[in-house]
Amino acid sequence: MGLEEKAGDLGIVTTTLEGVVNWGRTKAMWPMLFGLACCAIEMMAGQASNYDMSRFGLELMRASPRQADLMIVAGRVSRKMAPVLRRLYDQMPEPKWVVAMGDCASCGGVYNNYAIVQGVDEIVPVDVYVAGCPPRPEALIDGILQLHEKIKRDKITDHADGKPIRIEQAERGALKPLG
């Protein structure tokens, strides 16, 4: 049913290039295996038996940033950790996204003090903020689905969305920007 019916006997589906690229990006996102604090335990719970994030294509957590395209900042980011976090982000290949999981990563949470960066958006650009201290695994999954919705609206030609590097990569690779 579904796709097979629409495709008929030809085995061909027509869609836009953007549609298929964005679809591909959302269906096999590999998050970086990167836990900081309490939220990381809920992230683990999200991967474990009861919540099973693999259902949404987050099958593999990659420990190497070179193989990951989603950074889930799960926990508080200290001043000592901040340069490391930025470096990990820089090591991730484009296209890449960041989810700030929990209050500490979003805004510093209960720790308004010398040690904690007041929101990871001071270090890396954040796509989705997930509230909660820590957020339930459902909340994290919802945050990632929200990110999927955002990616589906991405235009690979769009220079104005503040992500010029992604276009450069498209130019280097097989995907030529349209127009």
Next chain:
Amino acid sequence: MIDRATLEQRVSAQFPTVRIGDESGDLCLTVERQQLPALAGWLRDEPDLAFTFLNQLCGVDYLGRDPRFEVVVHLTSFQNKMRVTLHIEVPEADPTIPTLARLFPTANFQERETYDMFGIIFTGHPGLERILMPEDWLGHPQRKDHPLGYEEVAFTHNEDWIYANKPFAKE
């Protein structure tokens, strides 16, 4: 097993200058810093005392008091099921204290933490450097005169100003 009264007697016989007090039910010994290694070593090595386990070592900043700092050490004797507190006063002008890391290896990290947080220097420590804060950090955050580092909370009346000045990351 020895009881608390015996311990007090033995301490005052061996170290007459040590002040004996009480800290919420635990025996509390206030000791001059030069005497600390001798006292701690004696407590550790006397077979009937055997305070072999160092629970914790931390600093306290009594800002406005003289001497300003205090190092607090808790020792436990497994044999006697007893805990004893050592208080060592450290003046601000000369914040040094002999290390316990040679006597109790477990004091190593805790002395580094106390140095990091209060700037108390443990002379003779095998590797006294910052442990929790970055190496290039200035100041000692848990001193009372060090600011908490409070960042203004955004409300509707000030959020425009805050978000205009917040250092958001660029891609």
Next chain:
Amino acid sequence: MVMHAHAYPDIEIPTPSQIAAVALNNEPDENGEQSMVLSMGPQHPSTHGVLRLAVELNGENVVQLAPDVGFLHTGIEKTIETKTYTKSIVLTDRMDYLAPMSNNMVYVAAIEKLMQQDVPERAQTLRVLLLELTRINSHLVWLGTHALDLAAMSVFFYAMREREYILDIFEMLTGARMMTSYFRVGGLAWDIPADFIPTVEDFLTHFLPKVDEYEDLLTNNLLWKQRTKGVGVVNAADAIALGLSGANLRASGVDWDLRKTMPYSGYETYQFDVPVGQAGDIYDRYRCRVQEMRESVKIARQAIERVKQMHGQPYVTENRKVAPPPKSEITYSMESLIHHFKLWTEGFRPPRGSAYAAIESPRGEIGCYVVSDGTPKPWRVHFRAPSFINLQALPHIAKGKLMADLVALIASIDPVLGEVDR
């Protein structure tokens, strides 16, 4: 019990910069062999958080290593100084985030010791029940991740499955899965819901056979034994010198459990055994912790029986200077209204002084040192974090071991980086 005839051990704990210095002056020796310095972490799948290890390697063997911590330093101790005693309970949850109830407990225990505040018996019993559930919860995460680090992935899924039951119980009780903040000075934050006790009973009945299931997967598993037996041995004298506590200490044959030796919250009235190992290797630490889960079930069952007998008794102290009055009382009692107002605007004032309290958390002896200057905010709060101190053993036990064993060693110490760095 404690062997002390010969010299107390002196153990070197290198610092990261000392290891880095090796890398700078690294010349091959006469055989042409040269050591390599490797930085492991802070982002590494098996460091259980953001621990960095500076490791000097000779081939695959660890020559020496130094833990570099502080990547999760949160300034909790300093932040507590700016809040009232009750408000800070929330912050203590987030230190050892696998055992929030233990953190709450040690913090309120220190304040209660300072104020000489009594706790009603029912509250004490419920505390014991919750502390044991927390212990199971924490050990389950330890077991799952420990096995995962040694490539036994299914145990992780088994352990996390049962953990969700405990989290559901916590959620039913407090509204939060992990950060419960349920303990208050003088008792608990509110009363247990009506179906709490039957749910916990169901869980305990369900859980006990599952421990056998984990053991079936690991205890006699040849691969597991080969990776853990005889690896990372700490003898009793070294364990005490390094300040190890909890299962790490008991696996080395030292029978020291604060629940037995310096009881708190009425633990002396419960029947349970303290599992003690002999070899002090990873396998014994594993056996101790797994057995502790069974003992926790035993204690929890006794606590449940007592709570059932204590129906209607208070869950928090009647001392209105410390615990707020019930809402119903405020409507007719002027004095209660004043107490309520004073507590929520100002907080209570412990006497001047200091106190150190310690309890047996899943990781070992967690201690809290509180200094009060007589104001509603603490002057200084320091936590003896068992993970922080246990981590010092890593350079000692990893010396000469294989790089692959290092992963197992970290997991067997069971550090929680939130607590290491605070």
